[in-house]
Amino acid sequence: MSNTVLTIDALHKRIDAIFRKAGLNAIQASAIARVIVAAERDACKSHGVYRIEGALRTIKAGKVEPDAVPELLPQDAPAIVKVNAKRGFANPAFELGLPVLIERARSCGVAALVINDAVHFSALWAEVEGLTQAGLAGLAMCPSYATVAPTGGNRPLLGTNPFAFGWPREGQPPYVFDFATSVAARGEIELHRRAGKALPEGWAMDSDGRPTTDPEAALAGAMLSFGGHKGSAIGTMIELLAGIMIGDQTSPEALxxxxxxxxxxSHGELIIAFSPQAFSAGRPGNPLGRAEALFEAILGQGARLPSQRRFLARATAERDGISLSAKEIEQLDRLLDE
Ligand code: NDP
Ligand code: PYC
Structure with missing residues (x-):
């Protein structure tokens, strides 16, 4: 069956309507529809429309507050902005905190946004792009739930703990990377399961701790950290900074x-914004100009920059619309009728 092409706006309206019908208030529904549509627009299927069913299950199970209105908390420290998501999704809490984070990072040179008590399922690149659009560099990270074995271990403990970085560029899309600290996002394993495809070797172990390429066995077992002990250490750092340090759940606690x-x-998230101008003040050279020389040198070797694939997909979707399979369209129709 053939694909259907929808505009970005039309897809947002459909997904927003599904979540409104499921009982979410306008703030929650609109913000999570925005990140799901952004994932489809940028060809990031592991956090696109397939996530709607998981969000609906979470709403039905009473594990997210459908009427949550995130709250910006009084500031104790000028460079720490805190938003309580009030057990709603993390995305509206981020949207509330972003303008304050930008203002604080511009005035202090560096500032952090702490999101607490949030239900989280989305990709993080949208968040660091919110900073690069304001001319800031930034990092975003959060725990998840225990699905990844620490390197040398054989049982789930760490989350797939995403880690994103953004650097602003003038007249060009920003430099952004965003990855799970497991070999791949758990969403990729689920997409392999749905497609009946074996996993590449080195992604996961079964529940007896043996290497597996079977997605079912991997989902029941443990995923592996990317880069062995290095990814395992970065995943642990994220548990410490974006779990324990901000007074929220670690991945084993969340599970x-x-x-x-x-x-x-449900857990927290940490986003840190840096002003390149403030950090480089008094030093020779413009940091954004110097970064361009580095990017040119990377590209000059035939390498590509992270997010280039995504930005190309975005340009295509903005021009031609978002193409969804017949199965995906059926799913959207069914979820709206349920
Ligand atoms: P990928 O491995 O698909 O991609 C990781 C990054 O590497 C992307 O920025 C990608 O850019 C870049 N990249 C890929 N190939 C190359 C290459 N050849 N040269 C240069 N750069 C490259 O991501 P993951 O599967 O690890 O994660 C997918 C998403 O899952 C992330 O957005 C993450 O935030 C999300 N996630 C969310 C979680 C949560 O709890 N909320 C948990 C875990 C993951 P490009 O996109 O352009 O290919
Ligand atoms: O893809 O690993 C993942 C994931 C976990 C929670 C949200 N996404």
């Missing part, structure tokens, strides 16, 4: 609370 990996976990 204990939820009791399943079929719903979305």
């Amino acid at each position: 204990d609370l939820l009791g399943t990996t079929t719903l979305f976990p």
Whole structure:
């Protein structure tokens, strides 16, 4: 069956309507529809429309507050902005905190946004892009739930803990990377399972700790960290900074609370914004100009920059619309009728 092409706006309206019908308030529905549409627009299927069912399951199970209105908390420290998501999704909490984070990073040179008590399922590149659009560099990270074995271990403990970085560029899309600290996002394993495809070797172990390429066995077992002990250490750092340090759940705690990996976990998120101008003040050279020389040298070797694939997909979707399979369209229609 052939694909259907929808405009970005039309897809947002459909997904927003599904979440409104499921009981989310306008703030929650609109913000999570925005990140899901952005993922489809940028050809990041692991966090696109397939995530709608997980969000709906989480709403039905009462594990997210459908009427949550995130709250900006009084500031104790000028460079730490805190938003409580009030057990709603992380995305509206981020949207509330972003302008304050930008203002604080511009005035202090560096500032952090702490999001607490949030249900989280989305990709992080959209968040660091919010900073690069304001001329800032930034990092974003969060735990997830225990699905990844620490390197040398054989049972799930760490989350797939995403880590994103953005650097602003003038007249060009920013330099952005965003990856799970497991070999691949768990969403990729689920997409392999749905497609009946074996996993590449080195992604996961089964529940007996043996290497597996079977997605079912991998989902029941443990995923592996990217880069062995290095990814395992970065994943642990994220548990420390974006879990324990901000007074929120670590991945094993999030899984204990939820009791399943079929719903979305509740935990916090940490976003740090840097002003390149403030850090380089008094030093020779313009940091954005110097960065361009580095990017040119990378490209000059025939390498590509992270997010280049995504930005190309975005340009195509903005021009031609978003192409969804017949199965995906059926899913959207069914979810709206349910
Ligand atoms: P990928 O491995 O698909 O991509 C990781 C990054 O590497 C991207 O920025 C990608 O850019 C870049 N990249 C890929 N290939 C190359 C290359 N050859 N040269 C240069 N750069 C390259 O991502 P993951 O599967 O690890 O993660 C996917 C998403 O899952 C992320 O957006 C992450 O935030 C999300 N996630 C969310 C979680 C959560 O708890 N909320 C948990 C785990 C993951 P490009 O996109 O252009 O290919
Ligand atoms: O893809 O690993 C993942 C993931 C976990 C929670 C949201 N996405």
